[in-house]
Structure formats: C-alpha cells, structure tokens
Amino acid sequence: MSRCARTAALLISQVGLLRRRVGVSSSSMHESLVKLLVRPMNMVILGSPKLGWSKRFEGGAMSLTSEQARAVSACVREHAAGLGARITVAIVDGGGHVLVVDRMDGAPPLSARIAPAKASSVALFHRDGGELVRLQQAWPALFAQLDQVAGTPIIAGAGSRLIRRGDVVVGAIAVSGSAPEHDDACAEIGLVSARSAVSD
Template sequence: MKTKSVLELADVKAVAAAAEAEALKNNWAVTIAIVDDGGHLLWLQRLDGAPAISSHIGPAKAHTAALGRRESKVYEDIVNGGRVAFLSAPNVAGLLEGGVPIIKDGQCIGAVGVSGVKSTEDAQIAKAGIAALGL
C-alpha cells in the first residue's frame, strides 16, 4: 500500500489566494475552482465581474484535470485533432484548457480549474495558484 498526501483546507486557501492574486494582477474576472483527487469541489470563488457560466466551467475543468491526472488542455487537443468520439466519454465535461492537476510525489492530489478569460490565461492563473504549494 502507498501513502498519499491530501489537500488540507490551509493548502486550498493558499492555492486560492495565489490564483486570485494572479487574476487580480492582470485585471481578469474569473471563477477559481479547486477539487480533491476525486474531482469533488473543495473551493469555488467567483471574482467580481466573472461571467455566470464560468461558475460551471471552472469546476468542470478542475474535475476533468483531477480524474484524468493531466491538464484539461490534453482533452481539448484530442477533440480539436479530430477525435470527436472522445466527446462521448462519461463524466468528462471540462474539455477546455484551464484545468491543471496538483501533483505531489507523482500522485494527483487535486486540481485547479479556472474560467473567465482566454484559456491560456485561465491555465496561467491555475498554475500560479498551484505554485503557492511549492511542490
């Protein structure tokens, strides 16, 4: 059996604060979602001015990144590459860039999903949040 790290509330708050700081620094109105390794929502923060739909897209991106153990952009690239049959995959909705897994010791312990600006900028915010953990 393996021992695996888990996100604690203090970790989630640190990630959220760093992601928020990155978004505010760039004047980006986004929703920030943080999930555990099973894709269960731990944190949802919709900044002032963020589109209402971003509160659905952000968690979906995080869920996809956590369950897939990889950035949600991988799935966007698969679909854009012509494998549209992937759209039928069960329980996978956030197939857009902006979901980033949190990896510690080779294990996925959660993910951050951001929505509200360009997908590359969403991913930038998510990665800035994760960087706060110093992994």
C-alpha cells in the first residue's frame, strides 16, 4: 500500500474516532476536513522560483513580500532583546515558503529548524499554533503521518501566528528558542507589525 493510501486509510479511521468522541455529524466533520486539508492547497502559484520572482494570488491578494518580512523580523528581534530572550524568527509566505529565517546570536541552534517548520505548518493549515496544537491532540496518529504528505515537517506549538490581509492568509510568523510565553509575546509583536505592513 502506498504512503498516500495508508494516510487516507488512517484519516478515515481518525475521522470516525473523532466523530464518535465529540458527537458531530458526518457531514460537518467532512466539511471540517475539507477546510483542514484541501483549502490550503487551492492556490494559484505564478512566477519562476529559479529567477527569484514569485507571486501568489488568492482572491486577488498578494503574499507577504521579502522586504515586509525583513522589517517584521527586525521588530521581533528588538522586542526579544528587550525581554532578554534569544530567539529565531521565521516568516513564510501564504504558501508556506520561507521568506526570512533570522537567528539571534546565542539562540539555540535547533531553533533555526523549529521556527520555519512551525511557520510553514500554520500557513499550510490556515490555523494559528494554538488551534493546530488542539488538532494534533485530537488526531495524534494522523499528525504523525502528515509530514509525508506535506513534504515538510509539521510542528504545532506556541509562538506561531497567521498573517492575513482581510480574510486572506498572506503569510505566517513563528518564533522559537525561548520560553513559550516569550515566543508567544514575540510572535504577537510580529503579527501586529505584519498587519501594519500588509495593510499599507
């Protein structure tokens, strides 16, 4: 049995288990799964990555730019320094592709791997880190297999937020390397800065 077939079988069994656990109807559970797994992939990608130029449009909104991402990262670093935290901040576009990975001096080496994975996870699922943690707790076996389907590590955790322009996801930010409350505080500062950037 192929990986995709195994994942589909696992998904079906997990849906039945969760439906019985929380007492929701099959139709509403199906709708939730479509939003969870299909909607993030319904995107149109334009551009050539080899040339370093790409634009993603969903409902007419362009993703966060590299310039905006660098400005947000600088704001987060400044806030982290004020907390005495040494962190890595990662910012991705609406498709989960990395725009910035910025590791402060003294930040844990592994944080440079964790932050981009958290950011791309929330971007792909269109859910903030807290909501993604709840989904992972509800479907642990499914989440153990999702990185094989997504082609990237799926990490749910504190300090990760979606960046939206209106109702459209244009990127995500994640922070790693400090205490969870510091990661969350830094991500929230980054989100405020990003909202200001994308509304200009």
